[in-house]
Each structure stands twice: as C-alpha cells, then as structure tokens.
Amino acid sequence: MKIEFKEEQKFTQWWLWLILIGIGLLPIYGIYKQLILGEQFGDNPMSDLGLIIFTVFVFGLIAMFWYMRMITEIDQNEIRMSFFPFVKKRVKWKEIKNAEVVNYGFVGGWGIRLCTKYGTLYNTKGNKGLAIELLNGKKFLIGTQKETELSEIIKKAIR
Template sequence: MEFKEVQKFNQWWLWLLLAIIGLLPIAGIYIQLIKGEEFGSKPMSDTGLIIFSIFIFLLIGLFLVLRLKTNIDRAGIKMQYVPFVKKNVSWNDVESVEVLDYGFVGGWGIRLWTVYGTVYNVKGSKGVAIKLTNGKKFLIGTQKATELEEVLRKIRQN
C-alpha cells in the first residue's frame, strides 16, 4: 500500500508565457549587444540588460526543476517541493487527513496562511488536507485524488 506522485508545471499556457518572456532578453542582447543599437525607446544599460537576462533565465530554469513529490505509505507522509521544502510526517503525528476539493487558493506553488495552512500545489484544485497533532495544517495538491483516497482508506483499515 503506497501512493506515489510526482507533479511538475507542464501547463502549455505557462510554457508559452515563459517562452515569450524568454524571448525578450534574447532580442535585447541581440539588438543592443550584438548589433549595437538601442533596444526600445528607453533602453537599459548593457549591465542592466545582462542582469535582467540572467534573472529571466534563472526563473525559467526554476520552472524546469520544480517538482512536487508525494509518497504516502504505512510509515507516514513524505512530501518534497523541489527545491524548496521537504516534509516527513509519521502517522503518529497526524490528527486527521482528508482528500478534498480545496478550490482556488490564490494560485499555484506554495501558498501560505490559507484556511488549510500552507498549500503545496502545481495545478488543479484537489489535494490531501493534513492536520497534525500539534495543530499545524498543510495541504498537498494531487492529480490522482481517487487513487489517493483508496490508499488512505486501506492504510486506515490496518
């Protein structure tokens, strides 16, 4: 009895947006640094353009490596939002767990201070809400709600 899921940002519209954003520094570098013309009516300095370009490419790189990994078994709940957060929770520390449709919590990624505590999601609106015995709460998004419910039901039976 084990639930495993790895999610990543693979929405087509997001990658289209990131591709368009990624074209800006490429155009700027080509026009301003290679051709020697000004890029736009109020161009950045060459140094500013290079720093801006590095920032944009790091942002795109971040989306390439972001992963939400969930592993639930008889030992407990393991969640990792690569490269930011890693949680390992034993069932002894869990007061309640519920698969639910949490709706919209202000976007995707890591959302703080919601009614569910911290929400870790990549897309969609289904997840497992976890309340710990110390009162803390968090929610992990899932694209496999039915499979997750079945695994949790089997774990509770044993």
C-alpha cells in the same frame, strides 16, 4: 519500507510555458538589438551589463520552473512531500490527527499558498489534495492529480 503511493507533479500548463517563453524572448531580442546590432533597445536602454544580468535572471527563472517538481510518497510509517527546490516535509502517521482528500477550490494560483483554510497549500495544478491536520494543530495540504488512488491509500492507512 514499501512505498504504497507515489506521485510526481510538474508545472505542465501550456499557457504558463507560453508566458515563460514569451518573457524569455524579450532579453534575447534586447541582446540582439543592443549588443549585436549596436542600436538602442527602447527609449531608456539599460546598460549592456544590466541587460546581461537581466537575461541570466530570466533564464534562471525559466530553469527553476523546468526543474521544479513536487513528489509525494506514502508508506506504512509516514507521508513525505518534497516541493523541489523549496520544501521537504516528513510526517509520521502517529503525528496526524486527520487526513482526507478534499476539493479545495481555487486558491488564487498554484505553487505554495499560505494562510488558506487548510493551512499551507502545496500544489502544481488542479483543485484536489490531501488535507492534513497534525496533533499539534498545524495544517497543510498537498495537491494531487491521483485523488481516487490517494483517497483509497488514506482510508487504508487510517484504519
């Protein structure tokens, strides 16, 4: 099938990466101070093994944000959404009761949000997305940065 719409989004907010890099510097400094200089890192230092495990965890978290991406694809048969590494959705047009591009406002952050008025919300930034209501009553929303293009594709598909 010919893909009529494709969008790939990542977490590109400068302030998010500033926070993540700041958090990443903490265990590096701890390892330098405790393992290389042989001094205590803080008043109640964790063990050397604990510090190494914490460092691996922090850099695993940073790597997860680096590789995390949301891909939306629409063709004549279905809407596909992948929020790697967490969720994959595939919805056929015949299962959809309603689909429209909406401004969902601020929902307390980005990522995966449960229990909004639009059901489960998947987004990386912004406040616009494709609200989908299925024939079985379930709802979800896929965030977008290409609201005009997406809106035109949806209007065409619903006709």
